[in-house]
Amino acid sequence: LEECQWQETLLTYLQWAYVERANVCLVQVGAATAGNELQAQKVTAKSVLVPRIRDGLECEAGRATPLAHGLDLALQTLRHRLRHGRGTVQQAVMVVISDGRGNVPLAASQRREIPTQPVMRQGIDEALVVAEQISRLKQVETVVLNPQPKYYENLPIQLAQALGANIAEIPPFHEWEVDTL
Numbered sequence: 028l029e030e031c032q033w034q035e036t037l038l039t040y041l042q043w044a045y046v047e048r049a050n051v052c053l054v055q056v057g058a059a060t061a062g063n064e065l066q067a068q069k070v071t072a073k074s075v076l077v078p079r080i081r082d083g084l085e086c087e088a089g090r091a092t093p094l095a096h097g098l099d100l101a102l103q104t105l106r107h108r109l110r111h112g113r114g115t116v117q118q119a120v121m122v123v124i125s126d127g128r129g130n131v132p133l134a135a136s137q138r139r140e141i142p143t144q145p146v147m148r149q150g151i152d153e154a155l156v157v158a159e160q161i162s163r164l165k166q167v168e169t170v171v172l173n174p175q176p177k178y179y180e181n182l183p184i185q186l187a188q189a190l191g192a193n194i195a196e197i198p199p200f201h202e203w204e205v206d207t208l
Contacts, residue, residue, distance in 0.1 A: 028088075031174040031197040033124055037084075040122045040170075044075045050116075051075050052104050056097035056125070059087040066136045067097030069104065094129030095153035096136035102161050109166055117166060123190065124172040124197070127182020129154040151182065158189035172197050 044051055053070040055061065061068050070083045101121060108116045129150035135142045161167065169192035173183040187194040 028124065028126070028174050030177075031199050033172065033174060033197050034084075036172050036195065036197045037122065037124065040120070041075050043120070048074070049120075050108075051077070051080055052101075052108075053080055053083045054097045054101050054104075055083055055086065056094050057089045057092040058083070059089040061089055063139050064089050064091045065093055065096075065131050065139055065141065067093050067100050069100050071104075091131050092128050092150070093131035093136045094125065094127070095133040095150050095157055096131065098154050098157040098161065099133060099136075102157055102164075105161065105164055105167055109164065119164075119167045121161070121167055121169045121190075121192075122172065123169065123186065123192070124174065125183060125186060126174055126176040126179065127151065127154075127184075127186045128176075128179060133157070155185060155189040158186055162189065162191035169193070170195060175199060 043049075051072050051074065053072075054067055055070065056067045057064075058068065070079050072080050074080075105119055105121065109119065130146065132142060132146050132149045133153045135146075161169065169190045171183055171187035171190060171192045171194045173187070173194055174197045176183070184194065186192075
């Protein structure tokens with residue numbers, strides 16, 4: 028995401044969460060701070076202003092991309108919040124920023140074991156299956172912010188289709204040359 032203006036694009040949704048006093052759940056996929064690089068991790072807060080959310084958005088990238096596990100964590104969280112307790116949520120907005128790559132199969136994330144066989148598209152295909160499950164949740168509005176990656180540019184679009192999500196393009200950074208006198 029270093030080559031696009033994702034923070035600016037995400038700001039609209041963070042402002043909405045602030046105005047609505049919405050609870051926030053950040054699912055980090057492939058963060059350098061992850062307890063286990065094969066697993067996504069979840070950060071929750073009662074407000075977008077909680078420092079854990081800011082810190083979670085600013086962390087460095089790790090070495091693995093457990094996208095299927097991240098979407099599975101989001102699915103479990105959404106199901107729980109939509110169906111349980113006094114604080115049952117009536118409507119949820121899920122914002123996904125992803126280049127769509129997922130190089131860790133879901134079973135590897137769940138077992139915390141590095142795959143011994145080549146995974147090919149397994150992590151991506153499993154992420155799309157979980158995304159379809161999320162699309163069936165009635166009270167969830169989903170949007171995918173597409174960073175328009177140079178490689179595998181169709182993956183964010185496939186993810187948005189599986190989620191039944193609206194898609195918004197994230198503008199790329201443009202490098203400007205400065206003439207020196």
